[in-house]
Amino acid sequence: MSVKISRALIYALRRLAPRALRDRWTEEWQAEIEHAAEATSRQPRSALRVLRFAAGALADVVSLHRVPRTAVGRGAPLHGIREDFRYASRSLAAAKGFTTTVVASLSIGVAAMAGAYSFINAGMFPRFPGVADQERLVEIYIDRSTFEDAGALRNAIPAFTDVSTTLPLSLAVSDREQTVAARGALVSTNYFDVLGARVAAGRGFLPSDGLAANAAVAVIGHQLARRLFGTGAAVGQSITVAGQPVQVIGVAEPVFQGTNRSGPRWAREIWLPAAMAPLVAVPGQDLNERTLPAGQFQLTHVARVSRSSSIDAVLTQASAASASMTRDRVPAPRRVYTRVQPSSDRYDAEMARQIAAVMLLPFLVLLIGCINAANLILARGTARVRDVAVRLALGAGRWRIVRYLLVEGVLLALLAVAVTVPLLMWVLSALDAFVPLGAHVDVGVIAFATAAALASVLLFALAPAVRVSAAGPGAALGSSRAGDTPHRSRLRQALVGVQVALALGLLATGGQLLPAVASLMAVTGAADPSRLLMVPFDLAQLNAAPAEAERFYGALVERVQRVSGVDHVGIARTSAIWTFGHGKGSSPVIVWLPGASPKESKLILGGYAGGDLIQAVGIALRQGRLFAAADRVARPRVAIVNGTAAREFFAGAALGRVIKVGARNREYVEAHDVEIVGVIDPALEPAYVRSSDDPTVPAIYLPAPLEPEPALTLYVRARGDATSMAPAIREAAASVDPRVPVGEITTLAAMQRERFIEERLVAQALALLGVLGLTLACGGLYGMIAFLVAMRRREIGVRMALGAEPRRILRLTLKQGMTTALIGSGIGGAIAIAISVVARANMYGVPPMDLIALAGTAAILFAAVLVASFIPARNASRVDPLVVLREE
Amino acid sequence: MRTYMADPALSYTGLFVLQALARGYRFGFDIMDVTGLPSGTIYPALRRLEALELVRSDWENEERAHKKGRPRRRYYELTAAGKRHLAEAEARYRAVGQLFTGRSRA
Numbered sequence: 001m002s003v004k005i006s007r008a009l010i011y012a013l014r015r016l017a018p019r020a021l022r023d024r025w026t027e028e029w030q031a032e033i034e035h036a037a038e039a040t041s042r043q044p045r046s047a048l049r050v051l052r053f054a055a056g057a058l059a060d061v062v063s064l065h066r067v068p069r070t071a072v073g074r075g076a077p078l079h080g081i082r083e084d085f086r087y088a089s090r091s092l093a094a095a096k097g098f099t100t101t102v103v104a105s106l107s108i109g110v111a112a113m114a115g116a117y118s119f120i121n122a123g124m125f126p127r128f129p130g131v132a133d134q135e136r137l138v139e140i141y142i143d144r145s146t147f148e149d150a151g152a153l154r155n156a157i158p159a160f161t162d163v164s165t166t167l168p169l170s171l172a173v174s175d176r177e178q179t180v181a182a183r184g185a186l187v188s189t190n191y192f193d194v195l196g197a198r199v200a201a202g203r204g205f206l207p208s209d210g211l212a213a214n215a216a217v218a219v220i221g222h223q224l225a226r227r228l229f230g231t232g233a234a235v236g237q238s239i240t241v242a243g244q245p246v247q248v249i250g251v252a253e254p255v256f257q258g259t260n261r262s263g264p265r266w267a268r269e270i271w272l273p274a275a276m277a278p279l280v281a282v283p284g285q286d287l288n289e290r291t292l293p294a295g296q297f298q299l300t301h302v303a304r305v306s307r308s309s310s311i312d313a314v315l316t317q318a319s320a321a322s323a324s325m326t327r328d329r330v331p332a333p334r335r336v337y338t339r340v341q342p343s344s345d346r347y348d349a350e351m352a353r354q355i356a357a358v359m360l361l362p363f364l365v366l367l368i369g370c371i372n373a374a375n376l377i378l379a380r381g382t383a384r385v386r387d388v389a390v391r392l393a394l395g396a397g398r399w400r401i402v403r404y405l406l407v408e409g410v411l412l413a414l415l416a417v418a419v420t421v422p423l424l425m426w427v428l429s430a431l432d433a434f435v436p437l438g439a440h441v442d443v444g445v446i447a448f449a450t451a452a453a454l455a456s457v458l459l460f461a462l463a464p465a466v467r468v469s470a471a472g473p474g475a476a477l478g479s480s481r482a483g484d485t486p487h488r489s490r491l492r493q494a495l496v497g498v499q500v501a502l503a504l505g506l507l508a509t510g511g512q513l514l515p516a517v518a519s520l521m522a523v524t525g526a527a528d529p530s531r532l533l534m535v536p537f538d539l540a541q542l543n544a545a546p547a548e549a550e551r552f553y554g555a556l557v558e559r560v561q562r563v564s565g566v567d568h569v570g571i572a573r574t575s576a577i578w579t580f581g582h583g584k585g586s587s588p589v590i591v592w593l594p595g596a597s598p599k600e601s602k603l604i605l606g607g608y609a610g611g612d613l614i615q616a617v618g619i620a621l622r623q624g625r626l627f628a629a630a631d632r633v634a635r636p637r638v639a640i641v642n643g644t645a646a647r648e649f650f651a652g653a654a655l656g657r658v659i660k661v662g663a664r665n666r667e668y669v670e671a672h673d674v675e676i677v678g679v680i681d682p683a684l685e686p687a688y689v690r691s692s693d694d695p696t697v698p699a700i701y702l703p704a705p706l707e708p709e710p711a712l713t714l715y716v717r718a719r720g721d722a723t724s725m726a727p728a729i730r731e732a733a734a735s736v737d738p739r740v741p742v743g744e745i746t747t748l749a750a751m752q753r754e755r756f757i758e759e760r761l762v763a764q765a766l767a768l769l770g771v772l773g774l775t776l777a778c779g780g781l782y783g784m785i786a787f788l789v790a791m792r793r794r795e796i797g798v799r800m801a802l803g804a805e806p807r808r809i810l811r812l813t814l815k816q817g818m819t820t821a822l823i824g825s826g827i828g829g830a831i832a833i834a835i836s837v838v839a840r841a842n843m844y845g846v847p848p849m850d851l852i853a854l855a856g857t858a859a860i861l862f863a864a865v866l867v868a869s870f871i872p873a874r875n876a877s878r879v880d881p882l883v884v885l886r887e888e
Numbered sequence: 889m890r891t892y893m894a895d896p897a898l899s900y901t902g903l904f905v906l907q908a909l910a911r912g913y914r915f916g917f918d919i920m921d922v923t924g925l926p927s928g929t930i931y932p933a934l935r936r937l938e939a940l941e942l943v944r945s946d947w948e949n950e951e952r953a954h955k956k957g958r959p960r961r962r963y964y965e966l967t968a969a970g971k972r973h974l975a976e977a978e979a980r981y982r983a984v985g986q987l988f989t990g991r992s993r994a
Contacts, residue, residue, distance in 0.1 A: 031959040032915060032917050034958045064935060
């Protein structure tokens, strides 16, 4: 009885409780009364006790109005966010399919962005690892400079705290057992101090090492130390550098690679004091006369600028000082060349524009991934309108709903980063094994990935969040299906359109850039480049005299000729035929055409062509003859030119013409007359494709060198498999002179691949991005349209119940999908064309927009849209209308 | 933010309720029973403590309640902050208690 009265009391009081809490309040009191009745059943006056207990409900219901208003931190925007995170992680864990799809979509986009970023970070913004405060360093290049100029510069410019100098050299380094070729540099003794570079073991150079008597010391790189001494101590060991005994006094920090050019491929491995120059550099030759690719300076002065001075002011002062210092060093007709620049900036606006052009594509992939994610979030939100409405009804503010959805977004973004980073690390380290570009995941890349993921999720989760929370409490609780009317799906339809547009833009752009990159790897003009071996030697590494070098190369050609499987052997400078991007200045001959004045010299690619160079390279003779034994005299009297030179200089009739030739930096009076006795086919230099339509340049070859040539490359034409001949050639070289280091033996085909490996990677990355984008877009489109159609199931059911034929239903849904796709592809086509205009303005060799490729891409996307609209529509039109109408 | 959380002034009632919860009484009726306070005092105190996050409530497993043929129960327990507050209050009252014993001896 008392229980019944108590229950009635609760029911009566129920109406006084706040609406949102009413049900729970009632439930609690019902349970408590049952509990009280049970607990007091054995006690005296139990009925009275239960009633007295129930009477407390009145005070409670009053307090409900007072307490919850002051409670649970209303107004504090972040109050309870921890619960939001807990709830979000639980609900994401429950919706595994949704979470996986969103994270996958986001990860692909973020990985594309972060991967591109890490490459740019590694390759394009060069920094010198292990060098302190690089932005306070200034590099000064001066024509015909000497180590002494450093002191003059320091005196001339008070803002320089110190100036060091470096001269890159390739050196033969040997311990007792092996000889290796190492990239090194002669440096002033303050080099490590000016750079602030640390020495990991032993010591750096002291001023006393600058004296010739003490100079036989070296600091070696970590890698070289490992190569020569394994894990043993390197400091104190004796090595031979270019034939000179040298003691290792220090090992540089592992990251330090010198400052001559950034990137692991150009890492320096050994540093010697400048006082070693006469012993390790070619005797009797001016340091600046050494053959190095044109445009690269030999001596670089690196100055540190004091903290109190502005770099810009110092750059101006240094330019003026270096120009005045060198004014009378160069004979009158030649230009004094000086260049001053901060160490930290090596790439100009041109590069920045190209980076922006390249970054556009991963950015589009990210956008597509984001739209997928946004759409899924939106779809999930729509499905949860009731959930949201209940929360609103319970008194949650709109901000709380938006905040909760954003928290979900943040969790998804963090998950995506957690997936992306290890994946990217693995991919980049796998890539690094093939191409040491030095791209790796560091804090910057992780920060970038996180920022990209968070920004995209916040941007793309915000719209769905605002949209979902806009549904009032009544909307969902009142009607059982919010969001199935056509106007509500407009946002999603817009997303479909944007996605079509982006995918089209991405694919069309990728498709357009690919051929540009592919053309870089074009033909070489040589017969079968995989059968041509190139073996570089550099007797300067051994500090050999010119006569000694000449003897070595003569014997080498003769010896290798006898190796079985060898068809032809020739010898020439490494870039005499193909410059591999270094330009004609890397192997120049100075030419005066008939009737030219002393000032009208031309710099033409070519030089000494020893042995059967032309046959070995596999270039056909077009007119005249090749060199004969009688032509091989010290001052060459004949020459062979290629077809391009014949056409450009002699209108095709080159045979028998006489021209003057000279070595670089030689005067007209020293030039020889040579008669053109042969015309050969031009070799194709892919790098020239960038700047002109003709991939050939004029070239001239001579039967004898015009100047001492310590560094030459052996060109070996093999009858069969060229790569298997490497050991035999190595052996042959060792039998001629075991001290000479044999450079890396590669085929021309491999060199081409190596030379354009970055471009190829870019091409492959573009193709990969295109495929990723298309897959993402097709998957996203399918999901989105299928969802849109599924939302209309009820409407379709109604239409069918009213007598619509299945065919009309199909047409209806297909029309909707196709209209959106059409609008999207119109926009996408415009984007693609706009991108192509920008790309053509900023990158060489980009062909005009390929409209057929554009149409093909559009067709693929249309097919995806078609399939995506067709399947759910067919399903919807097949089911019994009654079943659909009865569905909750 | 939430400065009122820093030192909520606990009434004796609040303290008794906290203490009862600490001892393992988890339902309104049980707390009333053990403290001897009327339910009209206990419930508003529980609401207030919950709002101050010294106490949190949860619902009994629905299935279990269903099996026993009664509505599911709401039970209360201390939060970490509640435990801390209780410990502080206990220390304070013990000190006050010593004050009183000292005086009665004198």
